[in-house]
Every structure is written in C-alpha cells, then in structure tokens.
Amino acid sequence: MPASRPRVLLNFAELEFWPAWLLRARRNDHARQLATAAWLVRRKADGVYLACLDAQGQASHITPRRTVTGQSSILPDLQQALLRIKRPPSPLPFHALEKRLGSLGLDAEHYARSSGLARMAEPNWLQLAGFDRYRRPLWLQPAAARAWQRMQTAAREDGIVLEAISGYRSHDYQLGIFQRKRARGLAVDAILQVNAAPGFSEHHTGRALDISAPGEPAAEESFEHSPAFAWLCDNAARFGFHLSYPRHNPHGICYEPWHWCHLPHHRFAS
Numbered sequence: 001m002p003a004s005r006p007r008v009l010l011n012f013a014e015l016e017f018w019p020a021w022l023l024r025a026r027r028n029d030h031a032r033q034l035a036t037a038a039w040l041v042r043r044k045a046d047g048v049y050l051a052c053l054d055a056q057g058q059a060s061h062i063t064p065r066r067t068v069t070g071q072s073s074i075l076p077d078l079q080q081a082l083l084r085i086k087r088p089p090s091p092l093p094f095h096a097l098e099k100r101l102g103s104l105g106l107d108a109e110h111y112a113r114s115s116g117l118a119r120m121a122e123p124n125w126l127q128l129a130g131f132d133r134y135r136r137p138l139w140l141q142p143a144a145a146r147a148w149q150r151m152q153t154a155a156r157e158d159g160i161v162l163e164a165i166s167g168y169r170s171h172d173y174q175l176g177i178f179q180r181k182r183a184r185g186l187a188v189d190a191i192l193q194v195n196a197a198p199g200f201s202e203h204h205t206g207r208a209l210d211i212s213a214p215g216e217p218a219a220e221e222s223f224e225h226s227p228a229f230a231w232l233c234d235n236a237a238r239f240g241f242h243l244s245y246p247r248h249n250p251h252g253i254c255y256e257p258w259h260w261c262h263l264p265h266h267r268f269a270s
C-alpha cells in the first residue's frame, strides 16, 4: 500500500476531489486511468467522474470525452486546494440553495421558519473516518472523525460494536434522496418528516453521523432498544456526540435515536 494515499475529500461548490484509491472504475476504459491517478474529480450533482489528476495536479480526461469538454480549464488548482488541509475546515458559501429547494416546490425562507432548522454549510474539506456498514468511505470533519474513531474503540472495549450508516452528505446528495423518493411516489411533505430539505441537514456539516449496530436495521426507531443505543446514551457525550432529534423535537422531524452530531467545542462548554 503506498504510504501517501490521500485520506481527505476536497470540496468545492460543484465538484469534489476524491482520493482515486477509494473509487472503483465504473467502466473498463476508466480502470487504467484510475489505477494511475492520485485524485478523481467528481461532479456533485450527478456523481459523474470528470477527470483524473496526478499527484502534481495534471488533469487527464475521463472518457467519454464529450462530457468533459473544457472541464480541465475550470478545474480548481489541486496544490492550492491541498493547502486547505493545513487548517480546520471552513464552510463553503451556499451555492444554488434556492434552486435546489425550488425544484422541490419549497421556499428557503418559509422552510427555515416553519421547520426551525438552520441552513447547514458544507465544509471545504473532510477527513476519511473509516468505512460505513456498506463499505463506503465515511467522511467527517477531522474533529468528528477522530471523536468517532475514539468512541468506536471505547465501545468495542465495552463489548459494543458501533457501525456508521451515513456521515457527510452534500446538498446535491440530499436533493438526490428527495428525487429518488419522489420518483417512488412519495410526496415532498412526507419526505420532510424523515429527511431535512437539501441545505438543512446536519449531515452537510460533516459533524453528523447515523449509527447502528450489527444485526440492527439502519435508521429505525427500534435502535433505541439496542445495547448500542444504551451505551451511546451513557457515553457519547464524553466524545462530544449528542442526539439531535429526540422525541417531540420542535423541527417536525421524527425521533431519530440513530442520528448523533459532534459538537466541536464541547470540551470548552461551560
């Protein structure tokens, strides 16, 4: 295993730079390019791979060429972007939030007022925090990633296995959840009882984590009866994780015993 495999996700308004070793080729003709690339540029709106970058940031197009015409000229500079990881993540400016909500028939101001939820910015970079139940890379802000790994280790020492179900999700990814559910015939109002609108989910911040345990279904209320949940109630606060949506929360969101958020300054709270 190369020593210098990157373990960060570099985040931009419309693009993400993924460490290439974390991605699988979707087409045979991608495989060779991916095998030699350090980074892969992915369009957030639809997950399309746009370009490979070598460690120096030189871009080569992913085929088919027509989907990437002109893209390399607007690629952010890799070396500049890597400077980000010398500092804690900072929030990306909100991008196309009104447009995403409008596509669901929602108004940002009205939704914010009626839900009491705040707009949640994406961070400009994220840390690999391990892998989730489905062996997908788990991205969190660095402090949350460290806290999660420490908490998982502490739980294991107490005989409890904690599994991540979902960490960071982009605004675009959240919109995709709505689009898929609507395509299955669900109304936006019904989806909003389970998912915050794009731009308003704590998962956008890279500090929220859905947790389960082996044998427990993902994101089910029954998790509250598991030994893992009991352990979390007793111990998660020590690691800075708090339950965001308890029963009868004021946001109209269902009780979510699986959803925990890392509050970064908990050590300094009075």
Ligand SMILES: [Zn+2]
Residues within 6 Å of the ligand: 203, 208, 209, 210, 258, 259, 260
């Ligand atoms: Zn969640």
